[in-house]
Amino acid sequence: MTNEEIRSFIDNAIRENRVMLFMKGTPHQPACGFSARASGALNALGVQYAALDILPDPRIRQELSAVSGWPTIPQLFVDGELVGGSDIVMEMFESGELAELVGAEQPEAPEVEEQQPQKRPLGLENRLG
Amino acid sequence: MPTANDLKERIEQALPGARVEVEDLTGGGDHFRAEVVSERFSGLSRIQQHKLIYDVFGGEVGGPIHALSIKTSTPGDGR
Numbered sequence: 001m002t003n004e005e006i007r008s009f010i011d012n013a014i015r016e017n018r019v020m021l022f023m024k025g026t027p028h029q030p031a032c033g034f035s036a037r038a039s040g041a042l043n044a045l046g047v048q049y050a051a052l053d054i055l056p057d058p059r060i061r062q063e064l065s066a067v068s069g070w071p072t073i074p075q076l077f078v079d080g081e082l083v084g085g086s087d088i089v090m091e092m093f094e095s096g097e098l099a100e101l102v103g104a105e106q107p108e109a110p111e112v113e114e115q116q117p118q119k120r121p122l123g124l125e126n127r128l129g
Numbered sequence: 130m131p132t133a134n135d136l137k138e139r140i141e142q143a144l145p146g147a148r149v150e151v152e153d154l155t156g157g158g159d160h161f162r163a164e165v166v167s168e169r170f171s172g173l174s175r176i177q178q179h180k181l182i183y184d185v186f187g188g189e190v191g192g193p194i195h196a197l198s199i200k201t202s203t204p205g206d207g208r
Contacts, residue, residue, distance in 0.1 A: 034196065061191075070176075071183050071190040072197070087198050088175045 007063045010052075013122060014067070014077045017050035019102055022064055023074040027051050034086035038074040040112035041093040045104040052122045078102060130158035131194065136186075137163075143185045144169050154198070162198040171203045 014020050019042065025031030027039040031053075042049050054060040054073055061065065065071055068082050076083045078101055090112075092098035099106040131195045133151040140163060147167035153167040154160040163182060170178045183190050190197050 027195055065191070069180065071188075073191075074193060078142075082176060084179065088179065091175070091200075 001057075003059055003063060006057070006059050007036070007067065010060070010064055010067055013050065013052055014080055017077075017122075018079060019047055019049035020077040021049055021051045021074055022052065022054055022060075023051055024055050024075075026053050031055060034072075035074045037112055038076060038086045038089045041089055041098060042076075042102075044093070044107055044110065044112055045099055046101060047102045047104045049102075050122050131189075132158060133161060136161055136197075138193075139185050140165060140182060144181070148204075154196075159193065159195040161194060161195075162195070162200075164200045166202050166204055166206075168203060171205065172200050175201070 010022075021027075021039060021042060023030060023032075023035035023039055024077075025035055027043065027118060030036035030039055052060070054064060061073060064073075064075065067073055068077075070085065072085050074089070075088055076085075076089050083092070083098075083101070089098065092101070093112075094110055096106040096110075125127060133153040137151040140151070141147060144165065144167045147165055147169070149166075150164045152162045154162055165182060169181065173181070179199045182199050182201065183197070186194060186197070199205045
């Protein structure tokens with residue numbers, strides 16, 4: 001897979017998924033605390049979202065940061081726009097802004113817990129060969 | 130290896146007058162948390178506020194600085 005193909009996969013993922021999370025690991029098995037918090041917030045809201053693990057190839061992160069201008073992972077996009085990394089996602093989760101943005105119900109006590117994700121993650125692995 | 134104080138000074142230089150606190154979360158010089166209060170943030174979205182801080186360190190964030198957790202506010206926020 002060329003860098004251009006990775007870039008276009010990322011562009012499509014952002015365009016085609018209303019709520020798109022780029023993370024380390026998967027919602028089922030996050031590989032970093034920051035990614036766990038961001039996906040945990042979305043799980044707690046019960047929102048449908050797509051997730052892409054950036055770890056299988058370093059070029060995914062490289063191309064993603066080139067697209068977004070944002071240096072760290074995770075990165076959450078809603079309606080094609082970068083919302084932010086884990087700090088912003090958590091702030092917005094706790095304030096109820098995130099629920100409003102994705103059209104979900106704000107939990108009474110917003111806490112990130114073990115919640116099952118609503119959708120299988122996107123896979124890029126099998127296309128990298 | 131950057132120290133919390135290095136980061137603090139660089140943010141203060143980039144945003145004169147800002148109140149900056151930086152904590153080294155692991156003691157390992159690679160995971161930091163920065164709280165920045167600055168007038169420069171007023172009228173900016175959170176994304177733009179955080180980008181101002183990331184821009185101070187350019188390619189170092191995600192490189193030698195593995196993680197930089199950021200909390201921004203303006204003096205008017207009263208936090």
